[in-house]
Ligand SMILES: CC(C)(COP(=O)(O)OP(=O)(O)OC[C@H]1O[C@@H](n2cnc3c(N)ncnc32)[C@H](O)[C@@H]1OP(=O)(O)O)[C@@H](O)C(=O)NCCC(=O)NCCSC(=O)C[C@H](O)C(=O)O
């Protein structure tokens with residue numbers, strides 16, 4: 001399945017309770033924003049955060065950035081009211097935490113109707129049910145919750161994320177099979193650009209569309225890592241040109257830099273250039 005056209009390289013969490021951060025985000029180069037009512041907001045502020053967020057979104061100014069609202073779980077005292085409020089606020093998508101089964105999404109859909117849904121994939125049961133969750137007709141995005149997953153798996157932190165790979169891999173397979181956007185988990189050490197880059201590159205290599213972020217300082221690294229590189233652009237152009245030349249000569253295969261280029265490689269090359277165009281279009285919106 002091809003990735004969706006909208007760039008989602010950088011997906012920034014903003015606590016719904018923080019007016020200063022909500023305001024700052026209007027000028028930040030994030031492809032998407034997750035306005036958070038869940039873990040970034042204290043129980044004491046849950047209700048007021050809903051009102052603070054509603055005011056920020058009514059004021060607007062977020063441009064073409066995708067606006068996703070993460071609500072509290074429907075098993076909490078805030079979840080149902082969050083869901084109804086998120087729909088009224090005109091969210092592009094509602095993100096449900098700790099999705100374990102498709103039934104969790106059915107319950108949310110019953111409250112909000114046909115609003116696009118996103119799922120936090122962050123429990124062992126959710127990972128095991130990734131294929132069924134990704135198949136839900138309203139699901140358009142999956143966000144990895146690597147902190148909650150690590151907690152439930154009782155893993156130790158490893159820079160290579162080996163203990164999380166089985167779960168992340170299941171989500172990548174499920175998301176690709178059903179054409180769902182795939183966003184990698186956060187990198188907690190928000191002052192460590194080098195570590196962030198390593199993790200972004202790993203996520204990109206795995207097929208994620210982008211990374212969730214917790215601080216504006218992480219935007220540049222993520223945007224760069226999930227954009228086509230100069231080398232990828234250059235080889236894509238040469239592959240397309242070589243294949244077209246081969247086709248004109250009645251052949252189905254070209255060779256570039258000693259490697260074969262077939263239809264499927266050309267499809268990937270065209271996707272790379274389309275992504276570049278979509279990113280360029282963001283700056284003119
Ligand atoms: C991590 C932070 C608490 C750090 O905050 P702070 O100390 O205020 O940072 P700075 O002083 O460096 O901030 C500089 C300016 O940037 C603004 N800011 C900070 N963070 C954000 C943000 N996320 N979005 C927009 N703007 C932001 C500050 O307001 C400052 O602005 P100004 O004063 O005008 O210069 C903080 O960054 C933070 O709260 N981050 C978000 C944390 C969060 O959302 N956590 C929940 C999501 S992660 C999660 O739940 C993962 C998942 O579920 C899992 O299981 O893994």
Ligand SMILES: [Mg+2]
Nearest residue numbers: 122145147148
């Ligand atoms: Mg979480």
